[in-house]
Amino acid sequence: MISYTSLFIGGQWVAPSTAATISVTSASTEEVIGVVPEGAPADADAAVAAARRAFDDPTGWASLEPSRRAETLEKLAAAIGESSEDIVRLVSEQNGMPISTARAVEGGFPGALLRLYAGMVRDQQLEEERPGMFGGHVVVRRQPVGVVAAIVPWNFPQTLLFSKLAPALAAGCTVVIKPSPETVLDVFRLAELLEQAGLPHGVVNIVPGGRELGAYLVEHPGVDKVAFTGSTPAGRSIAEACGRLLRPVTLELGGKSAAIVLDDAELVSSAQDLFGATLLNNGQTCFVGTRILAPRSRYDEVVDVFTQMAASAVVGDALDEATMVGPMASSTHRDRVEGYIAQGKSEGARLTTGGGRPERDRGWFVQPTIFADVDNSATIAREEIFGPVLSIIPYGDIDDAVHIANDSGYGLGGTVWSQDLEHAGAVARRVQTGTVGINHYIPDPAAPFGGVKGSGLGREFGPEGLANYQQQQSIYFPPV
Secondary structure (H helix, E strand, O other), X not given: OEEOOOEEEOOEEEOOOOOOEEEEEOOOOOOEEEEEEOOOHHHHHHHHHHHHHHHHOOOOHHHOOHHHHHHHHHHXXXXXXXXXXXXXXXXXXXXXXXXXXXXHOOOOHHHHHHHHHHHHHHHOOOEEXXXXXXXXXXXXXXXXXXXXXXXXXXXXXXXXXXXXXXXXXXXXOEEEEEOOOOOOHXXXXXXXXXXXXXXXXOOEEEOOOOHHHHHHHHOOOOOOEEEEEOOHHHHHHHHHHHHHHOOOEEEEOOOOEEEEEOOOOOOHHHHHHHHHHHOHHHHOOOOOEEEEEEEHHHHHHHHHHHHHHHHHOOEOOOOOOOOOEOOOOOHHHHHHHHHHHHHHHHOOOXXXXXXXXXXXXXXXXXXXXXXXXXXXXXXXXXXXXXOOEEXXXXXXXXXXXXXXXXXXXXXXXXXXXXXXXXXXXXXXXOOOOOOOEEOOOOOOOOOXXXXXXXXXXXOEOHHHHHHOOEEEEEEEEOOO
């Protein structure tokens, strides 16, 4: 069992303010695999104070030449790469992510994001001179926003952490990380790598805890910006608090994305991409297309394809290389997913496969589940289930498909499936969502990622992600 007794604050391992701990349980075996201290408000105060000192230091992180910060980020990327298999295994054990998925995403994205933003800030012009309208000239400066509270969920703990940490550090910000209680062991391992990479003391601080600690950080007077990924209800509360405080906030929230299957789509040959776009990480993914929109002319065929895909998916221990669908992250979350399955049945949807638990002695497993004959007004088509449950909804013509896709309180992801890429792109442009994939879905770090409507505010990835951690200052010079 992995055990930590100290918190990483101010570049040192320090004693927590209370004796409270967080026990970490394997989603596959239900065995306790680790324990770490649970952060309290006093620990959050210490972490914010350390981040503030590091930011305000006139010779510190914020004032370094961008090239110096870039070098440190690249060193951290190398350290993470050398230890990626340790981190991948910890993530899979904790949240049930199939290890093949964890290796591709959690093992690869952190280093890629660090290198992306290192290169971006190294090349970015931090001061721009413009001619003034009234004579003279103006200098527009890009400056780091300050101390960032990064509140990270359990489903992709490393990727979603580095979508915040990499651009924040590149910009010159300092950070307090609040990981989810379900996935803390990987973040404590990261703390050891931060030491190895030589980040100055206080630039990154880690305080694990639950919702109350997150709420405390959101309103902390020493925090300059909040970056949050999580549920839409929690995001609304954070937005309200930050609005009252006039505090910048980035919110990446829930989704109920539509996968629009056009009448010429070739589905059988796209099975791997279909699976990734709809059931990635056991369905515990905010952007996956959990509403499958199928043309009436091919409805039965589409139902058969998805039913076979789900029924044949290998369900098993997250650490098994053959596993395609692992367990839910917690028993509480499994109960939630099973509640939605029961509701789908009670509201008259037709269950074509799944709907129960696989025959396993241990682990929080749910069978991949397909519902057919679903109306877009049904609960399972409206609310985010966050599990391996798909609803197949029929449509008439393209206008009807677009209407159904847009008839949602969410707008994060989505896909369009067709052999005619030009036509698919035209349909994608009509969908009210932050991102759309054509015949696949993989968020590309080169482009902005985020949602509309109930799926969030702001964007991560791309140069837009870096801009979220910078603020502008204009200096007006008189005519000479």
